[in-house]
Amino acid sequence: MGAEKIRVLLAEDDKNLGNVLKSYLDIKGYDTTLCVNGQEALNAFMHSNFDFCIVDVMMPVKDGFTLVKEIRQKNKRIPVLFLTAKSMQEDKLKGFSLGADDYLTKPFSMEELLVRMQAIIRRANARQGETGNNIFRIGQYTFDYNRQLLKIDGKEQKLTSKESALLRLLAMNLNDVLDRSHALKEIWNDDSYFNARSMDVYITKLRKFLKGDETVELINVHGIGFKLVTND
CATH class of the missing domain: 1.10.10.10 (Winged helix-like DNA-binding domain superfamily/Winged helix DNA-binding domain)
Structure with a gap:
């Protein structure tokens, strides 16, 4: 993903939580775009280049599962981390079946989010290198x-x-x-x-x-x- 800032698409309908997450990630060196519903996030994804997606499952207009399914039609490899207030096994299975890289259940700490993101990015970079040779x-x-x-x-x-x-x-x-x-x-x-x-x-x-x-x-x-x- 290069030396430039990693561009993160953050889809979270809770504006307070979204702004906190965006501020934290920006401080940590990411370039974060916050969208408050699934359709807004899809529009942003289609018109910009992102390196990582953080997607809340329960959102108005277009839910997180539908959003990621449509994102995957354009980009099968972009890392995706789901956020959810649910810990239902069925939701997790559905998320992973759509190609989610990880799942984080609310409430969570900013540090845990960052650690999981960094692990996903390391795996994605490793796969990218392996694909080349x-x-x-x-x-x-x-x-x-x-x-x-x-x-x-x-x-x-x-x-x-x-x-x-x-x-x-x-x-x-x-x-x-x-x-x-x-x-x-x-x-x-x-x-x-x-x-x-x-x-x-x-x-x-x-x-x-x-x-x-x-x-x-x-x-x-x-x-x-x-x-x-x-x-x-």
Whole structure:
């Protein structure tokens, strides 16, 4: 995201809280634009370049879920942090299914918000760097996407094109959830039931290939997708 100030779109209908958050983030070196409803935030997003989105779930005119869904149609990779007064599991699952990077339940401290933002930004920068050279570190493994090779301790496993494409998406979202529907549309161009069953077979194959490092796990996230996790 470069040396310039990180541009943050803040969508929060509580004007008092919004102004406090904006002032705090501006002091911390961010360039923050505050919008008080979802439609205003979408208009701002469409006419400006942002690096990060903080979105309240419950907003007038257009709610946060709808806003992020429409933002994702333009930019699939921009980091998104949801704010909510709810701690309902269903809301969190819905948010993550839309590609949220994190979820913060009100009330929260400014320090916690900042720490979570910084962690999300670090992950986004790491993914951006990995995307450029297509060489990924996954625990003790090295994955060369261009050569379709997975290596560990001098041993090489040749992957098929679909195995490579799926592992690349997982590696780009390392320690984050990869949405099942997104992966299907990216690789199979369709999220039909039969393609979903096919992807499950590839997931099983990748688990087998990754058994050589016990710190690496490829787990199911029920109702959402998959997560490639490194515990080293």
